[in-house]
Amino acid sequence: MKTVTPWTPPLATVELVAAGNVWDAVRIPARYGPGVISRLGAATGAVIEDAHAAHLYWLVHPGTADTWNLSPQRVSVLGETAYVAVPPPGEVKPAYRLRWAVPLTPTSYLTNAPALLTALTAEIETVSGSWGGDPAYCALLDHTATCPACNAHERCERGDELRAAERAARTQHHVVPLFRGDPITPEDLGGEEPLRWQFRQDTCTWCQSGAEELVAVGLFHSVSGPGWIIYACPPCFRRQNLLPLDQHPAGAWGGLLHSDGSPAGPPPPVS
Incomplete structure (x- = not known):
């Protein structure tokens, strides 16, 4: 049985903490978080929630x-060479958008890795039965994450096959497109209106690819909700010549900016 090294998070503010020393961090999309926490029950250790990126750690x-x-x-x-933004214990400033979804104590903050893997695998399989984790959609995301041609928006035979399968799945489920340029219309559904699909914070706003490393480039403000962060995959980030959100001038409202600081115009509409 491994000995738990006493550890406490930063006490006053959010800090970047090196992984690979006292702990490694397992980052998962927030859509799986509640189910994994429920499956683990009392066996779960502490959990960090990053509301900006929609991830749990x-x-x-x-x-x-x-x-x-x-x-x-x-x-x-995330192990050696990686850093994790860690919030202080207790209540934190809302602007941080980081919190301990499951609180920790100095010696009971770790989760048993095999138990976490079992709970996580079961939750992924459960979610795969709904549209949010449709196998065709996940297969396309997995492919575009590692395919140089797809990430450069070049022709890829395998990517075309997976996009066709993903579109067929969308048609079957009556949902609007996640990938622009290939819309589903009422005519495709025998006159029925397609269902609306929730905006995803783990895809590029321009091409909807699921690149593993996304760049936050702006804020979308909503009059009826909290709004969301606008992300770009590396190819679209370079193609649109955008300035990262964390480099925007103080007091900026979050609109898209070119790398020289000039306005970049609105993002493409979300279907």
Whole structure:
């Protein structure tokens, strides 16, 4: 049985903490979080919620999740060379958008990696039965995450096959497109209106690809809700010549800016 090294998070403000020393972090999309927490029950350790990026982080013993073979679109194991933004315990400023979804104590903050893997695998399989985790959609995201041609928006035979399968699945489920340029219309559905699909914070706003590394480039303000962060994949980020959100001038309202600071215009509409 591994010895738990006493550890406490930063006490006053959010700090970047190196992984791979006292713990590794397992990052998963927020859509799986509630189910995983429920499956683990009392066996879960502390959990960090990042509301900006829509991810949750579990802390595990260093090296115990290195051999996991899960899609990088769904799960990332952060060890040596990685840093994690860690909030202080207790209530934090709302502007941080980081909090401990499951609180920690100095010696009971880690989750058993095999137990986490079992709960996470079961939750992914459960979600795969709904449109949010449709196998055709996930297969396309997995492919575009590692395909140089798709990430450069070049022709890819395998990508075309997966997009066709993903479109067929969307037609079957009567949902609007996640990939622009290939819309589903009422005519496709025998006159029925397609269902609306929730805006995804883990895809590029321009091409809807699921690149593993997305760049926050702006804020979308909503009069009837909290709004959301606008993300770009690296190819679209370069093609649109955008300025990262964390480099916007102080007091900027979050509109898209070119790298020289000039206005870049609105993002493409969300279907």
